[in-house]
Amino acid sequence: MxxxxxxxxxxxxxxxxxxxxxxxxxxxxxxxxxxxxxxxxxxxxxxxxxxxxxxxxxxxxxxxxxxxxxxxxxxxxxxxxxxxxLLPLLRPVQIVKVYDAVQRRHGQPRLSLHARVIVYAGLSVGLLGFAGALAVYNQEHAAPHATILTFGDSVWWTCATLATVGYGDVTPVTPTGRVIAVGLMACGLALLGAVTGSFSAWLIQIFSREGEETPPGD
Structure with a gap:
């Protein structure tokens, strides 16, 4: 204790x-x-x-x-x-956790549970995407046969990867860059699932309330 x-x-x-x-x-x-x-x-x-x-x-x-x-x-x-x-570039994502803890300490959060999940997942995507874009650019821009030559290329590739779209116009060619890509894909799927699930649950909750408030004759 x-x-x-x-x-x-x-x-x-x-x-x-x-x-x-x-x-x-x-x-x-x-x-x-x-x-x-x-x-x-x-x-x-x-x-x-x-x-x-x-x-x-x-x-x-x-x-x-x-x-x-x-x-x-x-x-x-x-x-x-x-x-x-071991991978401190992931540490900034935990800022979202710190923000949530501070909010709770100073009283009840203003947002509902579903809204908090969506907002915090969005913040996590932004921080993770920026860190991932930096890491990939650092590994790729000077590599032989690289297609990610500028930080703008890296940001575009990171957005496509987190969204699980994968256009394939720019791709990492180094082993480290590809490992980062796998991590971003996994995080993108997890965060997208969290946002989608929370948004769906919020819609179901709203429709359920509307159904309860509707008079039986209607």
Whole structure:
């Protein structure tokens, strides 16, 4: 019980700093990937912020592991947190979780459950898409026979991949780029399913209410 209370206290104290660190990580990574013409001092600062943010994520993971009291089983039970530590570009997606926690702490959320699912899934797609576009561009633009040559190409490809459309006009050619593509496809399917399911449930709820309010004679 003591570990649970300490873990909850740690999460309350760190959720906002970790959210800020996630944004700084993503912004610094964008500078590192896209800022080819920036002064070396700016890029070195961005790299330092990336490393510091990653170290903060690892410390947070270690503290969670220690306070959970689960030992090695923590890795299996919290596999998503483990993946985020190994692939910190996924960390900004958890900003949505932080936002939801802050909203709940300050009272009931203004949006309904179905609306929150749609809004949070949309935010997740935006953050994940931006991070994925940066990662793919970083791997692809200088590769031999690459078709993703600009960041605009990467953004277009990411949108098509997350939407599971797959036009095929631009495609990754490197092994790392293709691994990122598989991850984006899986995330796109999951988020699209969440939005579609929530929207369908909301429509059913609305129609059910209308049916209950209709007089029997009508």
């Amino acid at each position: 003591g570990n649970d209370s300490r873990l909850a206290s740690w999460e309350r104290r760190t959720e906002i700093p970790l959210g800020v660190a996630s944004l700084l990580f993503l912004g610094s990574y964008a500078v590192e990937v896209l800022g080819h013409d920036l002064p070396d001092a700016v890029r070195d600062t961005a790299l330092a912020v990336i490393c510091a943010s990653w170290a903060l994520f690892m410390v947070n993971y270690a503290v969670h592991w220690r306070l959970s009291g689960q030992g090695p089983g923590f890795v299996r039970r919290h596999w998503l947190d483990t993946v985020v530590v």
